Amino acid sequence: MAYLMCYRATTGSPVRSLCARFNKPADLWTSPRSPWFSSWAPSACRSSRRPGHAVSRLWGLTQRAVVRRQTSKPAGGGLKLVVVVGPAFLAVSARLAWRVAYCAADVNNNDVHAGVAAAEPVPEFKWHILWEFVKPQLFALLGAVVLAFAAAVLNIKIPLMLGQLVNIVARYMREHTGNYIQEIRGPALKLLGLYGIQGLLTSGYIILLSRVGERVAADMRKTLFAALLRQDVAFFDANKTGQLVNRLTSDIQEFKSSFKLVISQGLRSLTQTVGCFVSLYIISPKLTGLTVVVLPCLVGAGALIGSFLRKLSRLAQEQVSKATGVADEALGNVRTVKAFAMEDRELQLYAYEVDKSCEMNETLGNGIAVFQGLSNVALNCIVLGTIFAGGSLMAGDEMSPGDLMSFLVASQTVQRSLASISILFGQVVRGLSSGARVFEYMALEPSIQISGGGRIPSHSLTGRIDFMNISFRYPTRPGHQILKGFNLTLPPAKTVAIVGESGGGKSTVAALLERFYDPDNGVIMLDGLDIQTLDLSWLRGQVIGFINQEPVLFGSSVMENIRFGKPEATDAEVIDAAKQANAHRFITSFPDGYSTVVGERGVTLSGGQKQRIAIARALIKNPSILVLDEATSALDAESERVVQEALDRATKGRTVLIIAHRLSTIQGADLICVMSNGRIVEAGTHLELLGRGGLYSDLIRRQRAEAKK
Numbered sequence: 001m002a003y004l005m006c007y008r009a010t011t012g013s014p015v016r017s018l019c020a021r022f023n024k025p026a027d028l029w030t031s032p033r034s035p036w037f038s039s040w041a042p043s044a045c046r047s048s049r050r051p052g053h054a055v056s057r058l059w060g061l062t063q064r065a066v067v068r069r070q071t072s073k074p075a076g077g078g079l080k081l082v083v084v085v086g087p088a089f090l091a092v093s094a095r096l097a098w099r100v101a102y103c104a105a106d107v108n109n110n111d112v113h114a115g116v117a118a119a120e121p122v123p124e125f126k127w128h129i130l131w132e133f134v135k136p137q138l139f140a141l142l143g144a145v146v147l148a149f150a151a152a153v154l155n156i157k158i159p160l161m162l163g164q165l166v167n168i169v170a171r172y173m174r175e176h177t178g179n180y181i182q183e184i185r186g187p188a189l190k191l192l193g194l195y196g197i198q199g200l201l202t203s204g205y206i207i208l209l210s211r212v213g214e215r216v217a218a219d220m221r222k223t224l225f226a227a228l229l230r231q232d233v234a235f236f237d238a239n240k241t242g243q244l245v246n247r248l249t250s251d252i253q254e255f256k257s258s259f260k261l262v263i264s265q266g267l268r269s270l271t272q273t274v275g276c277f278v279s280l281y282i283i284s285p286k287l288t289g290l291t292v293v294v295l296p297c298l299v300g301a302g303a304l305i306g307s308f309l310r311k312l313s314r315l316a317q318e319q320v321s322k323a324t325g326v327a328d329e330a331l332g333n334v335r336t337v338k339a340f341a342m343e344d345r346e347l348q349l350y351a352y353e354v355d356k357s358c359e360m361n362e363t364l365g366n367g368i369a370v371f372q373g374l375s376n377v378a379l380n381c382i383v384l385g386t387i388f389a390g391g392s393l394m395a396g397d398e399m400s401p402g403d404l405m406s407f408l409v410a411s412q413t414v415q416r417s418l419a420s421i422s423i424l425f426g427q428v429v430r431g432l433s434s435g436a437r438v439f440e441y442m443a444l445e446p447s448i449q450i451s452g453g454g455r456i457p458s459h460s461l462t463g464r465i466d467f468m469n470i471s472f473r474y475p476t477r478p479g480h481q482i483l484k485g486f487n488l489t490l491p492p493a494k495t496v497a498i499v500g501e502s503g504g505g506k507s508t509v510a511a512l513l514e515r516f517y518d519p520d521n522g523v524i525m526l527d528g529l530d531i532q533t534l535d536l537s538w539l540r541g542q543v544i545g546f547i548n549q550e551p552v553l554f555g556s557s558v559m560e561n562i563r564f565g566k567p568e569a570t571d572a573e574v575i576d577a578a579k580q581a582n583a584h585r586f587i588t589s590f591p592d593g594y595s596t597v598v599g600e601r602g603v604t605l606s607g608g609q610k611q612r613i614a615i616a617r618a619l620i621k622n623p624s625i626l627v628l629d630e631a632t633s634a635l636d637a638e639s640e641r642v643v644q645e646a647l648d649r650a651t652k653g654r655t656v657l658i659i660a661h662r663l664s665t666i667q668g669a670d671l672i673c674v675m676s677n678g679r680i681v682e683a684g685t686h687l688e689l690l691g692r693g694g695l696y697s698d699l700i701r702r703q704r705a706e707a708k709k
């Protein structure tokens with residue numbers, strides 16, 4: 001730079017006016033051996049606090065030293081080099097470590113769930129699954145690799161060409177012969193061309209890589225979602241929804257970022273580090289030798305500090321997750337919070353967690369700030385040290401000014417490359433962990449296959465169901481036996497009700513019929529066929545209609561919600577099902593009729609309205625078997641009447657299993673079974689059971705007594 005400034009002074013640039021300002025003749029700049037800067041720069045630097053001036057001054061001092069040495073004695077010892085270059089490379093590692101820390105801090109910007117995920121045990125990374133996703137993008141990926149590699153190779157060439165330019169300037173300063181413009185034009189244009197090509201290569205590989213990354217991520221998301229939907233209900237009992245959604249979002253995002261980074265930065269940094277080290281060695285083996293000795297210690301120190309800050313970051317992140325969890329729960333259950341007037345308590349809880357997270361993040365911020373400050377000091381020392389050491393070598397005629405310039409640029413490139421490798425390392429570890437978690441779920445095979453080539457009976461179903469000697473425990477609670485030798489027959493086109501104490505296993509019977517779980521022992525037969533041998537999609541999609549106590553609607557229109565039961569249904573079929581379910585009148589009373597959007601989980605509808613839409617959704621597929629799991633127990637008397645009316649109509653001609661709490665709703669059932677201790681202990685019609693004076697009449701008595709209270 002100083003040489004370039006010299007040149008500008010000779011050609012009447014503003015540097016002349018600078019010289020005039022400091023009362024120095026401009027020709028001081030033009031003399032090859034003149035201590036131009038030593039006479040000019042000190043006063044200039046004293047009058048300016050800008051670091052650029054200080055560096056220029058240092059350069060000037062170096063020049064003066066070179067002159068002195070050239071006129072007195074040869075350049076002195078390696079000790080000076082060690083003393084000077086040591087701190088310089090301390091700066092390299094400081095910067096490196098700062099980058100590691102920055103990388104750790106960057107984790108804060110990720111999805112808060114990532115912190116929770118990071119704390120989980122990491123499964124093994126399955127490379128063959130990755131290969132399946134990468135294979136379709138192989139050409140684009142190879143293209144990106146080639147372009148990235150080429151861009152990196154050019155980066156090695158650039159410092160050497162810069163050195164050539166500086167040498168031309170220096171020679172011209174010394175000798176004042178030839179045509180400067182003519183001499184410098186060729187190499188300068190070459191360099192410009194190189195910059196242009198490098199820019200094009202960089203854009204090219206980024207475009208390709210981004211395409212590959214996005215497509216791989218999209219394919220992974222689709223495959224993972226399909227894999228999750230394939231899992232049986234037991235899987236969802238054991239895994240939180242938030243955690244699963246996290247796999248789809250932040251884990252795949254994290255993996256994609258790492259994937260792109262490895263190809264772009266990893267490849268570039270490695271090539272540049274190796275290439276620039278070779279360049280450094282060619283320029284000055286002495287300086288490079290010192291680098292090789294000092295660097296490992298410094299990298300180690302940097303990594304250590306980085307890992308400490310990363311730990312801090314992890315803790316801070318977990319605390320943010322905790323705070324988010326509180327907010328999530330409060331907002332998700334806002335009606336309950338409001339009903340109990342607990343807004344203030346929730347706010348206090350949230351504020352406590354947020355304050356804690358703020359404190360931790362502040363500590364982390366302080367750590368990073370100190371580290372960054374130190375590394376900035378060290379970073380400036382590297383320039384300082386290199387100029388000192390380079391000056392020393394120049395004085396001994398071991399280096400030209402161009403070499404020093406090349407060394408500076410190449411060593412900066414090495415710094416940058418090593419810093420990005422250190423970032424990359426952390427990122428790759430995180431990316432591999434995220435990928436491993438995603439692939440783990442992709443590889444999971446459900447114990448109950450939805451479509452597995454099961455049979456679909458050719459005859460029309462009568463709808464007879466037999467539960468034969470069923471034993472069952474929930475997979476998540478293997479120590480608790482729910483059903484023990486459970487036997488029950490549902491005759492075709494009859495209504496059977498199951499009643500009994502709460503937690504006795506009534507809903508479990510319905511869940512087994514739907515094959516949400518398979519029994520540990522025993523078989524469930526449909527028309528004499530084991531349901532485990534039947535096609536599950538057919539069984540759930542066409543044979544069994546299920547209506548439960550809290551129907552869940554999707555946030556789409558009424559029409560779409562009813563059609564969910566039979567995607568190919570026409571509008572007329574939807575309306576017909578709504579009529580059967582006593583829902584048509586209230587739907588048409590809405591301004592948008594069947595196009596009314598029901599809001600998240602049907603929040604804009606009353607309980608009775610939701611239930612009737614759910615009945616319509618079940619009826620539209622015209623199922624042979626209907627399972628009603630306490631379908632009216634959450635409704636008020638009027639809603640229950642309307643819904644019951646719809647149900648009475650819906651159950652005609654079908655085999656119906658009713659799980660009931662309110663015994664008044666099942667008195668007309670063909671068979672009432674009383675469950676206790678995981679098996680049927682009483683069965684008969686309402687009147688028969690009352691006459692027996694057993695458990696059923698006890699239940700009736702208790703409910704009547706409660707109703708009178």
Ligand SMILES: Nc1ncnc2c1ncn2[C@@H]1O[C@H](COP(=O)(O)OP(=O)(O)OP(=O)(O)O)[C@@H](O)[C@H]1O
Binds near residue numbers: 237
């Ligand atoms: N997904 C599950 N995982 C583990 N245990 C479960 C699960 N679902 C229910 N249980 C347990 O199984 C037992 C029977 O539950 P179930 O819902 O079948 O009873 P229920 O008779 O229908 O009760 P209620 O009348 O109160 O609805 C209970 O002890 C319950 O805690």
